[in-house]
Amino acid sequence: MNIRRFNWHIWAGFLLSIIAFVSYGLFFVNFPITRDVPWANLILFMIATSLLFVGIRRAFAPDRSRLAKVGSSLLAVLGVLLFGSFIFMTFVFARWLPASEGAPRVGNRAPEFTLSDPNGKPVSLAELLSTPINVTSTGKPRGVLLIFYRGYW
Amino acid sequence: MAISVDSPEINRDMLAKAGYTFTFLSDPDAEVIRRYDLLHAGAGASGQDISRPAEFLLDANGVVRWVNLTENYWVRARPEQVLEAAKLVK
Numbered sequence: 001m002n003i004r005r006f007n008w009h010i011w012a013g014f015l016l017s018i019i020a021f022v023s024y025g026l027f028f029v030n031f032p033i034t035r036d037v038p039w040a041n042l043i044l045f046m047i048a049t050s051l052l053f054v055g056i057r058r059a060f061a062p063d064r065s066r067l068a069k070v071g072s073s074l075l076a077v078l079g080v081l082l083f084g085s086f087i088f089m090t091f092v093f094a095r096w097l098p099a100s101e102g103a104p105r106v107g108n109r110a111p112e113f114t115l116s117d118p119n120g121k122p123v124s125l126a127e128l129l130s131t132p133i134n135v136t137s138t139g140k141p142r143g144v145l146l147i148f149y150r151g152y153w
Numbered sequence: 154m155a156i157s158v159d160s161p162e163i164n165r166d167m168l169a170k171a172g173y174t175f176t177f178l179s180d181p182d183a184e185v186i187r188r189y190d191l192l193h194a195g196a197g198a199s200g201q202d203i204s205r206p207a208e209f210l211l212d213a214n215g216v217v218r219w220v221n222l223t224e225n226y227w228v229r230a231r232p233e234q235v236l237e238a239a240k241l242v243k
Contacts (some may be wrong), residue, residue, distance in 0.1 A: 094225045105217060108216070117176060141213065
């Protein structure tokens with residue numbers, strides 16, 4: 001292959017689209033600053049799209065083969081599809097959550113429950129509210145932070 | 154403390170791996186998740202019923218003093234938000 005004619009823009013654009021897509025869940029979601037608004041991924045996608053655009057223009061130069069045109073178009077379409085999927089995933093799908101109108105509100109008493117801890121021992125909310133958190137602390141806890149997770153670790 | 158639909162065994166492995174030391178309870182039939190109206194039906198990886206992410210701060214009497222029901226499941230309460238809320242239960 002003639003290195004001068006290698007269309008690196010299209011390949012770099014495609015590769016960067018993949019990186020921009022997977023790096024949110026694998027990396028950027030760990031930091032609130034890049035998680036709450038995925039600006040880092042959007043910047044990566046914009047650079048990727050620019051590279052794809054330049055790559056397409058180069059592939060459609062008169063001296064390029066039909067294979068270059070078809071291949072480049074395919075990579076560009078895949079790159080744009082990844083961008084679209086990312087937008088859908090973070091801005092639309094992630095917001096499809098139940099209304100939870102019956103969830104306890106500020107001022108309500110939290111419904112009592114008893115569930116198994118990792119050792120299979122039943123633990124109740126009443127116990128958590130009355131048992132000192134460790135051997136060094138004395139008296140009742142000031143409160144309890146109750147976190148519900150999606151699970152499937 | 155935390156609740157999810159995972160089994161005690163899965164939670165034990167996960168806690169050991171992550172190094173968490175807080176209480177982690179299992180609600181495999183999503184019974185308590187339903188009681189709190191947090192069920193996200195069919196949202197598990199294979200269509201299981203799971204919980205939506207949610208955080209509640211209760212005072213010593215079990216009364217809710219702060220709630221965070223996120224609008225986007227990627228976005229959870231930041232540590233500093235929780236610490237700020239903790240001032241409510243002095």
